[in-house]
Amino acid sequence: MAGNSKALERLVNGIIKENPTFVLTLGMCPTLAVTTSAVNGLGMGLTTAAVLALSNMIISLMRKIIPNKVRIPAFIVIIASFVTVVQLLLQAYLPSLNDALGVYIPLIVVNCIILGRAESYSYFNPPIPSLFDGIGMGLGFSVALTLIGGFRELLGVGEVFGYRVMPESFTPIGIFVLAPGAFFVLATLTAIQNYIKIRGAKMGKDTSKIGSGCSEDCMNCGEKGCSKRFYDNTEEGKEEN
């Protein structure tokens, strides 16, 4: 069935081809802040995935009603509503996760992955592919966060998902679960990404998809979903620079 393969294609695209963290490097604030353990990473990833899938679908359903000029405020209201719903659900049923993630749950609203998907995919596509696009992207984000969280937990505490995996003789490198460790892990990650990009370019492969997200140059940001695009009159600012 054509519908099925389209949905599957969106899932694979989100998890592997356009993985928001490893390939597009979007949404770095939560990635760094909550990945102190694999469980926190997974929790944050799945929460974001739920918001992403639902808001993608609703935005897609409403794409013919929302006027182009006020689309971004409209997206933000839709996203913020789902974030509030998810936050209330977490408070009720998973209070421990809610406490661990704290202020980063409401901050999902300003995660550029979500606004980015709304801007580049769900505003132009029918609801079902948009839903699967959201699920795929969300799962890709979850996988990335769990991996980073697991890695930091492994080096920083010697455990993964709370289970001891390192031998007794291993002295945990405590800095990896602290704030500086997050920067070092992300630095290594982007260095590996750079390496792949440089090697790919030498072999003549198309590496243009590998992005640097928000981290390159804020002033001339062309990234879809960047906060700068909240207005439509940003061109004036660009010229001055």
Add this chain to the structure above:
Amino acid sequence: METVKELLIILISSSLVSNVVLSQFLGLCPFLGVSKKTNTAVGMGVAVIFVITLASAVAGAMYQFILVPLGIEYLQTICFILVIAALVQFVEMFLRKAIPSLYEALGVYLPLITTNCAVLGVALTNVQKEYGILAGVVNGFATATGFTISIIILAGIREKIQYNDVPESFKGMPIVLLTAGLMAIAFCGFSGLL
């Protein structure tokens, strides 16, 4: 009522001890994206101080006088983000008409701050920690000052890094992130202050 001592503690802890970028990872995008030169970093820093202080006052007042009396505190996320976005838009329009010289200096940076997670983060933290309006404004100002201090330091270091021989894979973002990591270690030293 909050005493001066409490406000002073908020000031120091939000600006240095739990620095908004280096220990809470909020506002990371402008921190990395606008720190190539010291003068743009200063401009961004001042704009952030301006917006966050104003936004925490407005968000605090709205929470205290509208959301709490109506019993709809759970709508805080939606209300805050809309108020902040409208506020930044309004400030931009006001500056352009009233104080063109200030608009020249800050105008470019204002749109970048609209949905910056630090602004929303401060408004939400104020509610979470049950700060009053005054303490909220002080916390906002201190957080933004912390942001400004760290972005200026980073910009200073980046200007020097340009002359260094960095391995090819580490050029660009990776080396900046490593620098930020080392700065975060240095800022850990402030935790002995309180």
